[in-house]
Amino acid sequence: MTKLEIKDLHVSVANPDVNADPIQILKGVDLTIESGQTHAIMGPNGSGKSTLSYAIAGHPKYQVISGSITLDGENVLEMSVDERARAGLFLAMQYPVEVSGVSMSNFLRTAATAVRGEAPKLRHWVKEVKTSMNELEISPEFAERSVNEGFSGGEKKRHEILQLGLLKPKIAILDETDSGLDVDALRVVSEGVNRYKERENGGLLLITHYTRILRYIEPDFVHVFINGRIEESGGKELAEELDANGYDRFTASKSPAG
Ligand code: ADP
Ligand code: MG
Ligand code: MG
Numbered sequence: 001m002t003k004l005e006i007k008d009l010h011v012s013v014a015n016p017d018v019n020a021d022p023i024q025i026l027k028g029v030d031l032t033i034e035s036g037q038t039h040a041i042m043g044p045n046g047s048g049k050s051t052l053s054y055a056i057a058g059h060p061k062y063q064v065i066s067g068s069i070t071l072d073g074e075n076v077l078e079m080s081v082d083e084r085a086r087a088g089l090f091l092a093m094q095y096p097v098e099v100s101g102v103s104m105s106n107f108l109r110t111a112a113t114a115v116r117g118e119a120p121k122l123r124h125w126v127k128e129v130k131t132s133m134n135e136l137e138i139s140p141e142f143a144e145r146s147v148n149e150g151f152s153g154g155e156k157k158r159h160e161i162l163q164l165g166l167l168k169p170k171i172a173i174l175d176e177t178d179s180g181l182d183v184d185a186l187r188v189v190s191e192g193v194n195r196y197k198e199r200e201n202g203g204l205l206l207i208t209h210y211t212r213i214l215r216y217i218e219p220d221f222v223h224v225f226i227n228g229r230i231e232e233s234g235g236k237e238l239a240e241e242l243d244a245n246g247y248d249r250f251t252a253s254k255s256p257a258g
Contacts, residue, residue: 002072002088002170002203004056006031009067011048011055022063025051027228029067033171033203040206040214040239043225044247049207050094052225053175057091058084071171085115088170092160092177094207099147104159105129107147108166115167132165136192154185161192171203172196178213190216211243226250 009029012022025048033039043049054062056069058081069076071087079087099107108129113119120128133140136158148156157177164172174193178186194217196202206217214222214236222238223230224247231250232238 002035004031004033004076004089004171004203005068005070006056007068009052009055009069010065011051012063012065013051013061014063024065025062025228026055029229031205031223031230033205035170035203036197036201037221038197038204038206038217038219039221039223040208040219041223041225041230042208042211042239042242044251045209047225048228049225050175051228053091053093053173053205053207056084056089056173057081082114085111085167085169086117090164090167090169090172092157092164092172092174094175094179096148096156096160098149098151100149102147103144104147105143108163111163112166115169128166129162132162135165135195136162137188138162153180154182154189157181157185157189158192161189161196164196165192165199168196168200169202170200171205173205173207175207176209177206178208178210186213187216193217211239214239224250 006029009026010024011026012024015021015023029052031039041049051062055064056076058079064077071089074087076084076087076089109120109125129143133142138158148159151159160177177189181189190213193204197204206213206219208214219236219239222234222236224232224238224242226247
């Protein structure tokens with residue numbers, strides 16, 4: 001059993017105006033994710049959802065001002081990005097980076113070697129990658145293409161779920177993995193996520209803007225994220241309410257008076 005615990009997390013990002021103070025984005029986030037649980041975070045654009053995922057992953061631009069993140073009691077904030085991955089954290093980014101000149105198969109093997117602490121046995125590995133690509137309906141020639149270079153939105157997302165299946169993290173954070181996917185891609189990606197959950201009993205944090213993906217991946221908990229913090233938590237019925245009524249009930253009280 002694994003537990004990721006986030007307590008009263010405050011995070012700032014450097015101000016583009018170097019003479020000005022950093023901009024505070026997260027304003028006290030509390031969230032606990034355990035093995036086998038699926039948490040959905042839903043919130044309007046600009047509310048800080050990606051900032052939360054970057055802070056957990058250790059992106060250098062995002063500075064933790066106060067609060068804590070622990071994985072089974074270990075201080076995640078003291079770990080490097082690599083150490084976080086080795087400890088079992090995985091982040092699929094909203095905007096995956098392109099890595100020119102590095103083939104997808106090399107990238108995956110390097111990542112798996114780093115996370116597992118030893119190179120996977122070649123014959124077994126080749127089979128594993130082939131099976132996983134097949135499951136995600138990724139055609140074999142993708143293995144030799146540069147990472148994400150010229151990939152469509154849907155291809156990038158499938159590639160991320162391929163990583164998820166091969167790296168087998170304890171806790172996975174998927175940031176808007178559903179954005180821009182057509183119905184077929186959404187189904188394939190969701191099935192990949194559900195396979196990961198079944199096989200690894202992983203904990204999942206699903207950041208999303210739309211309730212659509214939650215019809216394929218059933219959340220145990222839904223959190224409404226407004227203005228840098230979790231405003232309300234509930235079960236999947238909360239997602240249904242958001243689908244019907246939007247975020248008005250949550251944002252109305254935050255608008256400036258007048
Ligand atoms: P969401 O994912 O909910 O749409 P983000 O975490 O991407 O929200 O952004 C929250 C706020 O923080 C936005 O106002 C955004 O412009 C700002 N922000 C995020 N990252 C940076 C950055 N690197 N530099 C400046 N502002 C940023
Ligand atoms: Mg956004
Ligand atoms: Mg975002």
